[in-house]
Amino acid sequence: MKVLIIRPAALGDTLMLMPAIAQLKRSAGIVFVGRSPGADYLRSYVDACIDYERGGWHNLFVDSSEKGRLPYIPPVNQLVAFLHDPEGLVTKNLRTIFANIPVHRFAPFPPERDKVHVAFYLAKCLEKANCPLDAEASLEEACRRPLLNAMSAAPAGGNVVFHPGSGGAKKAYPFPFWLNLMKALKDLPPYNKERFSVLLGPAEEPLFTYYQEKLSLGETEILLSPEKERLCALLTGARLYVGHDSGITHLAAMHGTPTIALFKDTPILQWRPLGPAVRVIENKEAGPSLIKQVLEEAEELVSCPRNTLKKSSFR
Numbered sequence: 121m122k123v124l125i126i127r128p129a130a131l132g133d134t135l136m137l138m139p140a141i142a143q144l145k146r147s148a149g150i151v152f153v154g155r156s157p158g159a160d161y162l163r164s165y166v167d168a169c170i171d172y173e174r175g176g177w178h179n180l181f182v183d184s185s186e187k188g189r190l191p192y193i194p195p196v197n198q199l200v201a202f203l204h205d206p207e208g209l210v211t212k213n214l215r216t217i218f219a220n221i222p223v224h225r226f227a228p229f230p231p232e233r234d235k236v237h238v239a240f241y242l243a244k245c246l247e248k249a250n251c252p253l254d255a256e257a258s259l260e261e262a263c264r265r266p267l268l269n270a271m272s273a274a275p276a277g278g279n280v281v282f283h284p285g286s287g288g289a290k291k292a293y294p295f296p297f298w299l300n301l302m303k304a305l306k307d308l309p310p311y312n313k314e315r316f317s318v319l320l321g322p323a324e325e326p327l328f329t330y331y332q333e334k335l336s337l338g339e340t341e342i343l344l345s346p347e348k349e350r351l352c353a354l355l356t357g358a359r360l361y362v363g364h365d366s367g368i369t370h371l372a373a374m375h376g377t378p379t380i381a382l383f384k385d386t387p388i389l390q391w392r393p394l395g396p397a398v399r400v401i402e403n404k405e406a407g408p409s410l411i412k413q414v415l416e417e418a419e420e421l422v423s424c425p426r427n428t429l430k431k432s433s434f435r
Contacts, residue, residue, distance in 0.1 A: 375395070376396055
């Protein structure tokens with residue numbers, strides 16, 4: 121069996137497919153259609169990776185003769201698309217173009233009434249489409265081992281990595297909070313001897329100079345949108361990662377990095393990062409109490425990094 125999966129989405133949203141792909145690839149071929157940068161991290165785990173932004177995929181949303189013009193796709197046995205389709209046009213076009221195989225179309229995210237983890241929802245949709253996988257088992261595996269890293273666990277040493285940005289302003293704490301957190305963590309053994317790294321994305325580029333002025337550059341490096349290889353190497357070798365609910369945080373967790381994820385205004389049940397060494401803190405206020413929580417979790421990750429989650433954590 122070979123399955124065509126279509127899911128054009130942001131980094132974190134794309135990574136939510138990884139638990140299903142990790143299990144599915146053992147018994148089926150996978151052709152994935154998605155957007156960078158998320159698709160770049162899935163490329164090594166699928167048979168073919170196609171850029172949704174090229175080749176006429178927009179024609180799926182057009183009711184005209186142009187709708188048949190899509191890029192070359194290797195032969196597949198069935199199709200699963202995670203696309204919005206309020207009027208049914210996308211499903212109609214997909215079934216016209218792929219007339220000889222089963223076509224399954226699902227919403228990109230679970231309905232608001234369904235309180236389930238997004239990765240579980242995606243895996244369950246693939247399961248409903250008769251793909252050979254077990255949705256619950258895929259989530260359990262994602263919490264036992266790093267899906268994006270062949271290592272059984274993150275290394276014991278390396279930088280402490282901070283990502284003070286996020287895909288949405290409502291998810292993020294003020295930047296002075298991060299400076300106070302770094303100062304507090306610098307006094308906490310065993311992290312006080314580690315070099316600190318601050319990851320900034322395109323949205324945080326205006327703050328690059330701010331961080332340069334506020335931080336001791338002899339002890340802290342500031343990285344602005346590092347390339348994929350550099351980013352993966354940094355995360356894989358990190359002793360600790362701290363970040364908001366963001367794509368980079370999901371990436372760190374799936375690399376097996378001891379991860380502290382800070383949730384301010386998004387549901388943990390749906391977006392909890394998946395990895396073998398993840399701690400989640402929910403707090404709407406950025407203050408001393410939150411810093412204390414982070415320090416406590418950081419200390420615990422040294423002595424007990426493994427997850428102790430139950431199935432009920434995801435649905």
